[in-house]
Amino acid sequence: MTTAPAPLQTRPRRPRRSLLPALALTVISLFTVAPLIAVVALALSPEDAPTLPHALPDSLTLDNITRIFEVGEFPLWLFNSFVYSAVSVVIILLTASMAAYALVRKRFPGRNALLWAIVATLMVPMQATLIPTFVLVARMEGVNTLWGLIMPTLANAQAVFLIRQFVRDLPDELFDAARIDGAGEWRTFVQIVLPLIRPVLATLAIFVFLWHWNDLLWPLVVGQTDEARTLTVGLATLHTETVSTAGIMSAAFVSFIPCLVIFVLLQRHIVASITSSGVKG
The missing domain is CATH 1.10.3720.10 (MetI-like)
Known part of the structure; x- marks a missing residue:
């Protein structure tokens, strides 16, 4: 007497996760972080560097942050x-x-x-x-x-x-x-x-x-x-x-x-x- 072979056990399929929520959260995160990145870039840019959004500074410096402590009663x-x-x-x-x-x-x-x-x-x-x-x-x-x-x-x-x-x-x-x-x-x-x-x-x-x-x-x-x-x-x-844009952004970055x-x-x-x-x- 022969017995029927046991059915093969198949692994349950994992539900596919939609990429749309992750993509939406990524875009929202970029829009949220973008102003902060702009503040940091302007705070660390030289005085003669072009302002955003025209171009990013070629070099970074801490002169603006040290100079802002000499402005007023900062x-x-x-x-x-x-x-x-x-x-x-x-x-x-x-x-x-x-x-x-x-x-x-x-x-x-x-x-x-x-x-x-x-x-x-x-x-x-x-x-x-x-x-x-x-x-x-x-x-x-x-x-x-x-x-x-x-x-x-x-x-x-x-x-x-x-x-x-x-x-x-x-x-x-x-x-x-x-x-x-x-x-x-x-x-x-x-x-x-x-x-x-x-x-x-x-x-x-x-x-x-x-x-x-x-x-x-x-x-x-x-x-x-x-x-x-x-x-x-x-x-x-x-x-x-008479404070430059970089100086104001430096003060905002320190705060x-x-x-x-x-x-x-x-x-x-x-x-x-x-x-x-x-x-x-």
Whole structure:
């Protein structure tokens, strides 16, 4: 008695991936990176080099970058922007995380109403509160000062809301164990909550830093002297001075470097934040 041969096992065909999405993303990426390449090329080109898009420079030099630090108060503008951004990041993350912890772990009357009031402030544009804020800062003699520049931007409702979502997903067993061990509220917040929400803190640090570093409207209003300007306001004033196009592009290139460094250092936490927010249980 003969047995029928076993049918040959065929490998499942892999679905063909369309090249159209990859091609579209490549084209979009080129359009996105092209302005940055133009800025770098003009910043590193000699003064007598032809400007884009006529031709690319034949040689590169750092003379424009070193020369821009001698224009006006450029080093002071850079310092003001760094203080404005760095101090705001630290204070906003600390106060927002403390507020989020209280809104999740504390039981008090009006907690939900307070949360919705904080969320409702996201619907109010900054331009609507610009004049009242400036009047308050002016009456406290905060015009042309760093603290007058920083203080009105420290209440960040978006940071409170995002951190609250992370704190709410923390298991209750951690807080019960900390309470059994005799840990107080501050110790629980510092040693348990902050390490566990580090991905969202790093993500917010990137966005808050970029927002303050690129902010133009509020620094333009409160910084009315050359010494009180930030880098964004100072770059806008370079057009009125006898500064070449290569010099302006050099200043723009220098202002871009801190943003790139911050993103490179903290970008892995963005992926961790997305992963931890998508995995429950």
